[in-house]
Each structure stands twice: as structure tokens, then as C-alpha cells.
Amino acid sequence: MATSTKSPGTLVSSDEGLGSTIVWSNPTNAASSNDTYATAICSLINGSFTEYLKATNFDFSGIPSGSTLNSVKARIEKKTNGTIVDHSVKEVIGGSPTGTEEKSGSNWPASDTYIEYDLDIPTLSQLKDSGFGVAIAAIRGGGVSPTASIDHIEIVVDYTEPSAGTTTRSPSGGVAIGDPSFY
């Protein structure tokens, strides 16, 4: 078993069909854990829920081909100054949010905390594609205009490399033993 942890190379605010009018400010601030934030104000007047903050381009090219993926987890470091909950959390494949709805029903924490989401296990080629990632949208849970703040998004892949001790080969020609046409 081995683990690869990566941060996104690309971060954008993107509606992706949610029907939101609340755009994330400074989305690229979620590329590292450094107390600078991607933020969105979840004002009721503006419809209370945000677009997706979409993180892709994680570069898992270092995982050997033939590896088996055991788990794929997104870790999102976030906080709020009011009451915010997840509106949607989805895996992104080929640039589009897809698959199982992974949102948590819990209130966002008041100080920076990594919240972990188990994503669907993709194929290795989907994982290595630049369009693979995770997307999160936030929604107001109460109060006037709470701010959703995301410091960092990372993806942790647990995988098993192909066995180095076993090689299977098939014959690629030759002559059958006892083939009379050979004599």
C-alpha cells in the first residue's frame, strides 16, 4: 500500500448547473494551507447557496500504471463566521461534477478544520486526467450573510502497486513439440 497526496493546479468558481448567483472570490487561494482563503458570502438575498468551487489538475502521474486504487479521499480545510453547511460535494471526472453526492449535514467549523470526504473510486486513467478532482458548494444555514471560507483542498489516494515479483508471459510463436511438419 502506498499513499499519494496532491493539491489542485486549477481552481475555479463554476455553476455547473446548480443555478447559483454567488461566485467564489479568489478561488486559487484554496491551493495551499496558508490562511488565505477562497470565500463566498452566502447572502439570503442572493439565493443563499454558492456555485461550485471546483478543484482539478492534481497530477497523480506518479502512481504506477497497473496500480489498484483502494480509496480516494478529498480533504477540505474550511471555516465560517456564521452558519454554513455543505450544499453539494461531488467528485469531478473529465471536468464535470458527477457520481455520488458526498455532502455532510454538519455545520462548517468556526476555525480551520480539514473535513474528509470519501469519493467514488475512479479508474486510474480518470484519476490521472487533468479534469479529475472535487467540487464543493456551500449554503447558508442561518444568520444574515455568513461567509464560507476554504483555505485548502487536497486529495489523498491510497493505492497498491502492481506486484513486482510476478510476471506473466504468453508464447509469441515457436513450434509445437512433436509438430510433424517441423521434421
Ligand SMILES: [Ca+2]
Ligand atoms: Ca489557502
